[in-house]
């Protein structure tokens with residue numbers, strides 16, 4: 195069977211190959227060519243298009259009880275430059291798994307056998323070699339479409355590329371994706387009305403095609419869109435493929451207009467191939483197999499109707515006249531079960547010319563060793579990445595009312611309340627405890643409110659995970675930018691609220707005392723932020739994260755030395771190490787000294803001598819007065835650094851160690867099951883674990899498909 199339309203396209207691309215200056219770049223538009231030239235100093239670049247082939251691909255997953263399940267079984271297929279391949283099948287047929295297997299993103303409990311070849315070589319596609327557009331549009335809601343694409347360009351394009359060149363690339367991408375009309379509209383979030391779902395999807399695609407990747411994977415790019423938006427998105431994808439790119443997308447339920455845009459169709463059911471070939475010939479295949487598409491039925495609906503075994507359950511539950519109507523219908527599908535139809539179609543495909551041609555083509559493709567495509571990840575320097583991320587994050591924080599502005603309002607209100615309650619606290623006998631309680635409330639409850647930023651951290655983490663997996667920037671640049679961008683807001687919030695509190699309560703007078711108080715408040719709030727970032731990297735669900743963060747802070751508060759005096763805190767666990775780990779402990783110790791040292795307080799009765807602050811510190815609050823309060827402050831700052839380092843380590847662990855451990859556990863379970871029950875299916879010979887990042891990327895969405 196000849197692929198006439200794809201061949202025509204290929205000829206067109208061949209004819210358009212730019213030549214000259216000894217440089218030959220295959221199948222690229224002038225813009226794409228610029229990027230590839232930027233990437234290499236070699237005289238001869240060669241054909242950089244991506245030919246992807248997969249042979250006998252089997253994916254087996256281990257379930258919680260150690261049982262195994264084949265999600266994909268012996269799939270063979272290919273995707274060529276200049277063509278748009280659609281993966282279709284009923285829910286649970288393995289579309290996402292095939293896409294994940296091809297892009298190197300399988301879950302840790304999934305094991306892969308067979309081969310995946312990119313340009314005739316074993317493929318290793320993780321971190322940016324291929325672009326992957328996920329189902330969820332994890333974009334920053336406060337940025338406009340143009341800003342989103344521009345920041346992405348600055349994050350990844352080489353530093354030596356001029357600003358005007360970068361701008362040209364951004365503008366051309368906006369035009370390519372048909373986003374001109376909404377270029378200056380914000381993406382939108384919970385309080386900002388933004389662009390439509392279809393436009394969001396196109397922005398997600400625009401960001402991924404900026405670096406002109408040769409291979410583009412998309413997981414259900416049309417899901418949740420109305421038919422017009424779905425058509426527009428699909429047409430854009432087809433347009434992208436015509437630029438010499440290889441585009442593979444899983445599509446759930448395409449309309450007939452959308453279906454007509456597919457070049458090739460990979461139809462799956464229960465992890466088996468039902469059909470692979472030209473989309474336009476699927477109609478003929480189904481007719482040959484005994485399931486012709488009835489007149490007036492959308493072909494894609496018909497194909498999915500034939501292979502969706504859920505229809506058996508629907509038929510079984512239909513009673514009476516409806517059932518009779520089915521049985522008297524001429525449609526062959528109404529006479530047999532879907533399971534039987536699937537079996538017939540799988541067998542028909544295996545013995546068909548389509549299968550024969552696909553195998554032959556894959557054999558051919560595996561013999562030709564083409565260009566090794568390097569990572570399509572960032573080409574910007576570390577400093578450029580860190581600078582751009584800091585700026586982007588700062589802009590987002592300043593525009594998102596819920597990030598810091600709302601907190602500023604609450605902090606001001608709460609500190610005015612504190613100021614009113616402890617107004618001019620003085621140096622009377624009763625003010626000794628009042629000062630202690632005031633400090634405890636400020637460093638306990640006021641810092642606790644920083645937990646309110648957690649939902650925003652979770653959103654940031656989702657964007658980071660998407661961008662990280664597509665190789666946009668490194669972990670260190672993200673951690674540094676995150677720390678720097680929040681700094682001005684935290685300084686503003688803590689200095690404004692700290693100043694209100696300090697002057698209303700009339701704490702120990704003197705500039706250094708004031709400075710210490712606000713610095714201590716700033717450090718404590720930043721420690722809480724850093725702690726919550728660590729929590730966000732472990733528990734990306736915002737409700738669970740807030741509960742865990744609140745729990746940790748509650749425990750820290752208990753051992754701060756206010757609710758139980760330091761010497762009375764039970765040893766060894768609560769006193770050592772818990773009170774030393776608690777930032778409240780250091781903040782309170784420092785502030786008590788800052789406030790009381792040097793002051794003299796009235797005694798219980800006027801005839802008794804006045805009480806020096808040092809005496810109170812040592813005997814009432816059990817504070818070590820020999821230790822400088824600045825030491826306490828330095829400990830708080832070192833905690834910020836420590837938590838940020840833990841945050842960085844946790845991200846690295848999530849990326850590298852967790853999938854490895856999960857894979858190891860899955861193997862162990864499988865082995866144990868095998869030992870306990872010889873009949874259980876176990877990994878066939880040659881099954882290898884795939885490079886795994888899928889759990890990591892989906893963790894934020896609490897789904898694995």
Ligand SMILES: Nc1ncnc2c1ncn2[C@@H]1O[C@H](COP(=O)(O)OP(=O)(O)OP(=O)(O)O)[C@@H](O)[C@H]1O
Nearest residue numbers: 255265284285286287288289290291301303304899
């Ligand atoms: N890592 C995994 N662990 C356990 N089961 C898995 C795993 N990955 C996939 N599966 C199972 O394999 C089957 C195919 O899943 P997959 O997500 O690939 O289907 P799909 O065709 O993309 O479905 P949908 O259209 O609903 O997203 C499902 O039954 C799913 O539960």
